[in-house]
Amino acid sequence: MATDSWAQAVDEQEAAAESISNLQIKEKPEENGTAAYATDPSSSAAKPESKGEKSTDDDDKEDKAAQSLLNKLIRNNLVNTTNQVEVLQKDPNSPLYSVKSFEELRLKPQLLQGVYAMGFNRPSKIQETALPMMLAEPPQNLIAQSQSGTGKTAAFVLAMLSHVDPNNKYPQCLCVSPTYELALQTGKVIEQMGKYYPEVKLVYAIRGNKLQRGMKLQEQIVIGTPGTMLDWCSKFKFIDPKKIRVFVLDEADVMIATQGHQDQSIRIQRMLPKSCQMLLFSATFEESVWNFAQRIVPDPNIIKLKREEETLDTIKQYYVLCNCKEEKFQALCNIYGAITIAQAMIFCHTRKTAGWLAGELSREGHQVALLSGEMQVEQRAAVIERFRDGKEKVLVTTNVCARGIDVEQVSVVINFDLPVDKDGNPDNETYLHRIGRTGRFGKRGLAINMVDSKMSMNILNRIQEHFSKRIEKLDTDDLDEIEKIAS
Numbered sequence: 114m115a116t117d118s119w120a121q122a123v124d125e126q127e128a129a130a131e132s133i134s135n136l137q138i139k140e141k142p143e144e145n146g147t148a149a150y151a152t153d154p155s156s157s158a159a160k161p162e163s164k165g166e167k168s169t170d171d172d173d174k175e176d177k178a179a180q181s182l183l184n185k186l187i188r189n190n191l192v193n194t195t196n197q198v199e200v201l202q203k204d205p206n207s208p209l210y211s212v213k214s215f216e217e218l219r220l221k222p223q224l225l226q227g228v229y230a231m232g233f234n235r236p237s238k239i240q241e242t243a244l245p246m247m248l249a250e251p252p253q254n255l256i257a258q259s260q261s262g263t264g265k266t267a268a269f270v271l272a273m274l275s276h277v278d279p280n281n282k283y284p285q286c287l288c289v290s291p292t293y294e295l296a297l298q299t300g301k302v303i304e305q306m307g308k309y310y311p312e313v314k315l316v317y318a319i320r321g322n323k324l325q326r327g328m329k330l331q332e333q334i335v336i337g338t339p340g341t342m343l344d345w346c347s348k349f350k351f352i353d354p355k356k357i358r359v360f361v362l363d364e365a366d367v368m369i370a371t372q373g374h375q376d377q378s379i380r381i382q383r384m385l386p387k388s389c390q391m392l393l394f395s396a397t398f399e400e401s402v403w404n405f406a407q408r409i410v411p412d413p414n415i416i417k418l419k420r421e422e423e424t425l426d427t428i429k430q431y432y433v434l435c436n437c438k439e440e441k442f443q444a445l446c447n448i449y450g451a452i453t454i455a456q457a458m459i460f461c462h463t464r465k466t467a468g469w470l471a472g473e474l475s476r477e478g479h480q481v482a483l484l485s486g487e488m489q490v491e492q493r494a495a496v497i498e499r500f501r502d503g504k505e506k507v508l509v510t511t512n513v514c515a516r517g518i519d520v521e522q523v524s525v526v527i528n529f530d531l532p533v534d535k536d537g538n539p540d541n542e543t544y545l546h547r548i549g550r551t552g553r554f555g556k557r558g559l560a561i562n563m564v565d566s567k568m569s570m571n572i573l574n575r576i577q578e579h580f581s582k583r584i585e586k587l588d589t590d591d592l593d594e595i596e597k598i599a600s
């Protein structure tokens with residue numbers, strides 16, 4: 114297996130200006146971290162909640178919610194999943210379907226124990242299909258697409274853990290994630306899954322993790338973001354790239370389509386041995402990115418979804434008609450008034466709107482967290498951690514959090530603004546990643562889109578057409594209707 118063709122393909126690509134322009138960064142207004150919007154540290158979003166100190170207001174709200182049997186039923190319906198997962202894992206049309214057991218995948222006993230300790234009973238379709246390819250000898254390259262929340266991370270983590278030789282005290286697997294938060298999250302999965310395999314060690318190549326110059330890493334797995342990973346391989350030489358056996362690109366499409374990430378990933382890849390296994394995973398791949406991925410990965414196995422399979426049936430999608438942001442906010446309040454929402458993620462187009470909305474929701478008594486691109490990465494990771502722990506119930510964010518973040522209790526995703534690219538066209542990939550923050554692994558989820566102009570209706574229509582999936586209209590003045598969609 115040769116990894117050279119990545120570099121070759123890049124050279125060709127560099128020569129072909131046209132194809133480069135296909136892969137230019139989509140400048141999403143929230144991700145460049147340059148606008149001067151500051152989080153208000155006095156807002157409830159930034160304020161750490163002191164345990165046991167709840168306002169009377171909060172208590173009243175909780176009492177009301179607890180008294181409402183209807184609300185409880187709705188909540189259970191959106192949150193309770195164990196049975197549903199079982200059913201979906203027996204349904205051949207579900208991405209969670211599997212005829213195999215983890216035993217049949219011939220995992221190491223320590224890993225099998227880790228998998229079961231995480232509560233996984235059976236592999237999902239992507240795990241069942243991808244694992245035999247990834248574990249085969251000689252190792253095979255793979256480009257794999259599977260819907261959000263269907264267990265891709267678990268699949269490549271198992272592959273990495275299966276390939277390392279714990280007797281060798283040097284890095285053997287590199288996993289590159291597009292963001293600090295995702296690297297931390299994937300690292301946690303490695304730690305959990307490798308719980309009974311303590312000889313295998315992990316280190317994070319992320320900003321802030323400073324190592325002494327001249328040291329050589331002893332950990333077998335390195336997970337990190339592309340810039341720091343590249344520095345560790347080339348500038349500081351903490352890692353000997355020639356000894357790497359597995360190279361994983363998570364959220365591979367964004368790693369390829371974002372110029373900076375692409376350059377850094379390619380420079381890392383150029384240092385790896387020809388025999389190194391390359392694994393690329395994502396829930397979405399634009400056509401141009403597919404083509405590029407197939408040119409850079411030698412002899413890849415390919416798992417590709419049909420367009421109509423990309424959206425999950427477990428996520429019900431709606432739209433609400435409004436005239437302005439105040440009306441959108443009112444619609445949101447009506448939704449909150451009608452159903453109990455375990456946790457929600459709300460996506461806005463700009464930091465300004467996100468900040469405004471977080472403030473309005475806080476004033477309404479919601480426990481709100483605000484996350485946007487200008488925050489320090491450590492701050493962002495802390496906000497996500499608090500949200501994951503349920504300390505805040507609503508996360509208002511921009512595209513910075515659209516991908517990969519796995520918070521089980523998110524039962525509703527709201528697109529306060531629809532995702533568009535820099536030319537104002539629908540950003541279908543981001544749409545899919547955003548709504549995929551709910552409906553994780555068989556859970557049911559609601560995705561509600563706020564439409565406030567002819568232009569945004571047009572965008573919504575184009576998103577519907579793209580995925581061949583109907584997005585139903587929802588009247589948020591009709592409480593019965595809202596209750597119905599959640600039941």
Ligand SMILES: Nc1ncnc2c1ncn2[C@@H]1O[C@H](COP(=O)(O)OP(=O)(O)OP(=O)(O)O)[C@@H](O)[C@H]1O
Nearest residue numbers: 233235236237261262263264265266267396517554
């Ligand atoms: N076989 C399994 N059985 C039960 N739960 C699983 C299984 N595999 C993964 N999960 C759980 O499902 C959730 C989603 O998995 P994961 O994060 O791996 O999905 P993903 O496909 O990587 O999602 P995304 O596209 O958003 O990155 C996680 O909470 C994970 O613990």
